[in-house]
Amino acid sequence: MRSTTVLRVALTTGLLAGAATLGLTQAAAGEAPLTAAATPAPASSAVISAMQHDLGLTRQQATTRLAQETAARGVERAARRAAGASYGGSWFDAGSGALVVAVTEAASRDAVEATGARVTLVEHSQRQLDSTMARIDALDAPAGVSSWHVDPKTSSVVVDVVSAHKDDNDVRSFVTRARAAGPVVVRQTAQAPTTYAAGTVGGDPYYTGNVRCSIGFSVYGGFVTAGHCAQPGASVRGWDGSYIGNFQGSSFPDNDYAWVNVGSGWWTVPVVLGWGTVSDQLVRGSGEAPIGASICRSGSTSHWHCGNVLAKNETVNYSQGAVHQMTKTSVCAEPGDSGGSFISGDQAQGVTSGGWGNCTGGGQTWYQPVNEILNRYGLTLHTT
Template sequence: MRRTRPIRAVLTALLVTGACATAGFLPAQAAGADTPRTERAAASDGVLTAMQRDFGLTATQAKARLASEKQATATEKKARKAAGSAYAGSWYTPKNQELTVAVADRDKAAEVRATGATVRLVGRSAAQLDAAKKRIDALDAPSGVSSWNVDWKSNRVVVEVQSARQADNDVKAFLADARKAGPLTVRTTAHTPTTLAAGTVGGDPYYTGNVRCSIGFSVQGGFVTAGHCGGAGQAVNGWDNTYVGNFQGSSFPDNDYAWVNVGSGWWTVPVVLGWGTVSDQLVRGSAEAPVGASICRSGSTSHWHCGTVLAKNETVNYSQGAVHQMTKTNVCAEPGDSGGSFISGDQAQGTTSGGWGNCTSGGETWFQPINEILSRYGLTLTTA
C-alpha cells in the first residue's frame, strides 16, 4: 500500500497480512483494460472458483448463476418501480433462477409481471411491514432476543429468540409488546450474535489500539469499515504498523459503520483481495443483490468465503446494543473479519459486522449495506 514499494510486492505483502477490499492492486491487463466495460465478465476467475467450492457448482453453472443474478438485480429495480406503494419485497431462487416480487395490490400484478418477475400477491406492503418493524425497534430488547427482520416470503416480521432464554419473563414481555406492533412470527436459535473484531496479532491489516479489523471498500479519500472497530478520531495503523489515518466518522451501536481517511503515503484502489486462494476482484459498482443471491466475503482472518443473502433490514441485538438495517447471510466469518468486504459478482454490498459460528462448522454473518454508509457520510465508492 505504501507508495515507496513496488505495487506487485505490496500486493504480496497484503495477501499475507490481510487488508481487505482497498489495499490490493490488480494489473491493468488482468482488469480487462482493453475490453469494453459492457463486455467485462461479472466476476473474476477467483470468484467463480470460490463459488464452485462453496456452492458445489461447475464453472459453467457458476457463470450462469452470476449472469442470472445480475439480470435479477436489474429486473428487481424495474419491478419495484412498477409496483410502487404496493411493493412488498423480493427474493431470488437459485434453483429455478427466478426473481419473485411480492405485491400487495392485485391491480399492480400484471404491470410487475411484465418486467419479467414472478408475482406473489400478499396482504401487506413493504412499507407496512417496515413500519411494524420500526415499532419493534423502539422497544428495549433483552439479551435473550437475538434479532428481528421483515421476512418478505412470509409477509411478516420474524423475531429470533435464543432457545435457552425463551422462557425468561423479560423475553416474554418483549414478545408481547412486539406482537402489538404488527404480524409476528417467533423463531428460536441456539446462537448468540457477536461482533467480529479481534485482539492484536502480528502481520494483520489494520489496528486500532489492541483491536484488529479488516478494510471494507475504497472510497475517495479513504476506506469504509465497521463502526465497532474504532471511534471517531482514533488513529489507524496498517499491516506494517505505520500510520494510515484516523476514523473520520463512526457509529456503533444503532449502526455499525465507519470510514477512515488515508494519507501518509497510503492509497486505495477498487479491489477485494482473494488471499492467494482466488484472484482479486475488481469493484465496479454497488447495485444491491436480492435476497437469495450469491455473495462472497473477504476478511483478514478467514479470508474468502461465499454464501447466500438470507434477509435484509434485520435488527441484530448485540450485547453492546441493537444495530439496525443489516443484511443477513449464511457466509461464515471469524474474529478479525469485522469491517471486511461483502461483494456479489463485481458489485460492493457491505461491510462485515458480526455473526455466530466459524468457518469450520459454519454460521451466519451480518453486514451493513454499503450504499447506506456512502449516503451517511457523503462518500463516493472507488470503482474500476
Template sequence: MRRTTTLSTCLASLLLIGSWAAVGTGSASAAAAPEAAPTSASKAPASNALIDAMRRDFGLTKAGAEARLAAEKKATATEPKAERAAGAAYGGSWFDADSGKLTVAVKDGASAATLAAVRETGASVRTVKYSARQLDAAKARIDKLTAPDGVSNWYVDAESSSVVVGVVGAQRADNDVRAFLAKARAGGSVAVTVEETAAAPETFAAGTVGGDPFYTGNVRCSIGFSVHGGFVTAGHCGGAGQGVSGWDRSYIGNIQGSSFPENDYAWVNVGSGWWTVPVVLGWGTVSDQLVRGSNEAPVGASICRSGSTTHWHCGNVLAKNETVNYSQGAVRQMTKTSVCAEPGDSGGSFISGDQAQGVTSGGWGNCSTGGETWYQPINEILNRYGLTLHTA
C-alpha cells in the same frame, strides 16, 4: 514496508483486510491490474476468485456459478422496476435460486393491471397479506422496544409476509424474552413470528494477532472497500479521531467518522504513503476481485466475504433491513447472510459479483461449524459521509 512479493500481489494487498502498503508513489491507476482479475472491458461475470469460492461453498460447476451470477445480475436490475410497477401493493422481493428469477410479493387485492405490470418486468409474482409499508411500520414499532440478551435480531420477511424475531433457542422460555415477544405482538395487525437461533450475535473485532490487519489500539479489524481518500470499515472497530495503523504498525490515518451501535460503519482517511485500489483481496488462495460498483443484490442472491481471519467464504443474502441486538446495543438496517465469519473479520468486504455490498459487522458461529453474519450496506455508508466508492 510489506514483505517481498510480486507487484500484482502487492497491489491487490492494498485494499482489503488491513493489507495496505506503500509500494510506490504513483497512483493505483498507473500500476498493473491485479493478477487474474478481468479488465473493465471483460464480459466475465466475476473474477476467478469469486467463481472459485462459489464452486467451493455452493457445490457448483464453473458454468453453474457463472449462470447464477448472470441471473442475479438480471434480478438486481429487475427489482427497482418491479417495485415501481407494484406501487403501494409492493410487499417485498427475493431471488429464487432454483428458478433463477426474482419473485415479487404483491398485496392481496391488487388490480389485474398491477399484477400484469409486475410480470412485464420479468419477475414472478406471489400474492401476500401485507404490503412492505405495513411490514416496515410493524418493524419500526418493534425497533422502539428494548430487547433482552435472548433476542438476537428482528426483520421483515417478504416471503412469509411477517416480521420475524430471532430468539436464542436456549433462552426462548426466559421471562424477559417472552415479555419482549408479547410487546412485539401487542397492538399490531401484522403477524410476528419467531425463529430460533443457535447463539447470540457478536461483533467480529479481535485482539492483536499476526496476519494482514489494520489496527486501532489493540483491536484488529479488516478493511472493507476503498473510497476516494480512504476506506470504509465497521464502526465498532474504533471511534472518530482514533489513529489507524497497518499490518506493520505504520501509521495510515485517522478514523474520520464512526457510528456504533445504532449503525456499524466508519471511514478512515489514507495518507503517509498509503494509497487505495478498487480490489478485494483473495489472500493467495483465490485470485483477487475488482470492484466495479455497488448495485444492491436482492434477497436470495449469492454473496461472498473476504476477511483477515478466515479469508474467502460465500453464502446467500437471507434478509435486509434487519435489526441486530448486540450486547453493546441494537444496530439497524443490516443485511443478514449465511456466510460464516470469525474475530478479526469485522469491517471486511461483502461482494456480489463485482458489486460492493457492505462491510462485515458481526454474527454467530464460525467457519468450522457454520453460522450467520450481518453486514452494514455500503451505499448507506457512502451516503452518510458523502464518500465515493473507488471502482475499476
C-alpha cells in the same frame, strides 16, 4: 515487505492495468450508489471455484447463477415501481433463476411480470412491514432476543430468539409486545450474535489500539469499515505498524459503520483481496444484491468465503446495543474480520459487522450496507 504483500501488490497492479483504471493501493473502498453494469465483466475462474466450494454448485451452475443475479438486480427497481403501493418485497429464487416480487393486489401482477419478475400474492405491503419493524425497533430488547427483520417471503417481521432463552420472562414479554406491533413470526436460533473485532494478532489487517479489524472498501480519500472498531479520531496503523490515518466518522451501536482517511504513503484502489483463494477482485459499483443472491466476504482472519443473502433490514441485538438496517448472510466469519468486504460479483455490498459461529462449523454473519455508509458521510466509492 512480506512476500504475501508483494504478491498482492503484483496482482493488484495487473488487475488495474488490465482494466485501464487509476493507480495502486493498499487500503480499501466505497462509492456513491451505483447499479450493476449493463454488460458485466465475466467472473474469474477463481470466483467460480469459490462458489463451487462454498455453495455446492457445479461450474456451469455458478456461471449461470451470477448472470441471473445480475439480471435480477436490474429488474428489481422496475418491478418495485410497477407494483406501486402493493409492493411487498422481493427476493432472488435460485431454483428458477428469477427475481420474485411480492404484491398485495392481483391487479398489479401483469405490470410487474412485464418487467421480467415472477409475482406472488401476499397479505402485507412493504410499507406495512416497515411500520411494524419500526415499532419493534422502539422496544427494549433483552439479550435473549438475537435479531428481527422484515421477511417478504412470509409477509411478516421475523423475530429470532436464542433457543436457550426462549422461555425467559423478559424474552416472552418482548415477543408479546412485538406481536402486538404487527404481523410477526418467531423463530429460534442457536447463538446470540457478537461483533468480529479482535485483539492484536498477525495477518494483513489494520490496527487501532489493541484491536484488529479489516478494511472494507476504498473510497476516494480513505476506506470504509465497521463502526465498532474505533471511535472518531482514533489512529489507524497498517499491517506493518505504519500510520495510515484516523477514524473520521464512526457510529456504533444503532449503526455499525465508519470511515478512515488514508495518507502517509498509503493510497486506495478499487480492489477486494482474494487472499490466494481467489484472485483479487475489482470493484465496479455498488448495485444492491437481492435476498437469495450469492455473496462473498473478505476478511483478515478467515480470508475469503461465500454464501447467500438471507434477509435485509434486520435489527441485530448485540450486547452493546441494537444495530439497524443490517443484511444477514449465510457466510461465516471470525474475530478480526470486522469491517471487511462483502461483495456480490463485482458489486460492493457492505462491511462485516458481526454474527455467530465460525468458518469451521459454520454460522451466519451480518453486514452494514455500503450505500448507506456512502450516503451518510458523503463518500464516493473507488471503482474501476
